[in-house]
Amino acid sequence: SLVCLVLKYSGRAFRKVVWKSSKETWCRLHEEAFRYFGGCPGYVALDNLKEGVIKPDIYDPELNTLYAAMLSHYDVAADPARVKDPNRKGTVENGVKYTQNTALKGRKFDCIDAQNDWLMHWEKRWAAPRIHGRAKRQVEEMFQEEKPCLLPLPLSPFVYFRQEIRTVYDDGTIQLDNCYYAANPAPLYSQVVVRVYDKEIEILDPQRMEVIRRHPKGRMPGSLLMEPRDRIFNPSRQTDRLLARAEAIGPHTFSLCETWFTEEGRSGQRRMYGLINLVRHYPARYVEKPPNWQRQTD
Secondary structure, X not given: OEEEEEOOOOOOEEEEEOOOOOHHHXXXXXXXXXXXXXXXXXXXXXXXXXXXXXXXXXXXXXXOHHHHXXXXXXXXXXXXXXXXXXXXXXXXXXXXXXXXXXXXXXXXXXXXXXXXXXXXXXXXXXXXXXXXXXXXXXXXXXXXXXXXXXXXXXXXXXXXXXXXXXXXXXXXXXXXXXXXXXXXXXXXXXXXXXXXOOOEEEEEOOOOOOEEEEEEOOOOOOOEEOOHHHOOOXXXXXXHHHHHHHHHXXXXXXXXXXXXXXHHHHHHHHXXXXXXXXXXXXXXXXXXXXXXXXXXXX
């Protein structure tokens, strides 16, 4: 698909072809355009694509979270077009038609990179020096007048993330990609927003969208990232049920489960689940049988 981002005053455009669009691709295209122009516009008038707009509304549109965060990083406002009103963004519509009918018409390319290289060359060699149809002035000349009015680029690039919703378990943790993270002070059984970066995660309050916890990403499945002060040691109903099932298996199983809870609190219940559920596959007498190292110690 062909993506065109056109400056309103001068008509200078950033054009690129991508195989398929996604939330991150849509954001990265905007970043490339801002760097290409050497600055950011004050606002962006865009289509109501699902990559950018979740719920279109003339007064209060709901933007995609990643796209809204990217625009906020560059201090750019979004102005989604009205539904079924292409004239609201006629500059972009004309830019797409102009590119298809002039730069790409009748041409074939070996790969998508060759096509994008041609578009860059065509923009610099033919589109920018052309005389603007409405203003009767050269596009490049108008762009040089417009460029000082663009907002400066931030010093650091935007950091991309994946956002998900998670429920806080009764041990005060959330599960993400087979790892567990402390969510305190979020209430138990409540939902929180989780943003996943390359090397860390952030847990946010869903109402205020403020960060309440940060953790490095777990490296191994089953990792538990929790400080000792975050552990909950008062037994819950689930703890009582697990200990009752362990006692039904035998005294050794009950003693081991009790030790896990004493040392780890409710977080130790995952170990208890694993041990107790062994009776689904093996007779209880095998689960209850003490390990060889314990008999040797005795």
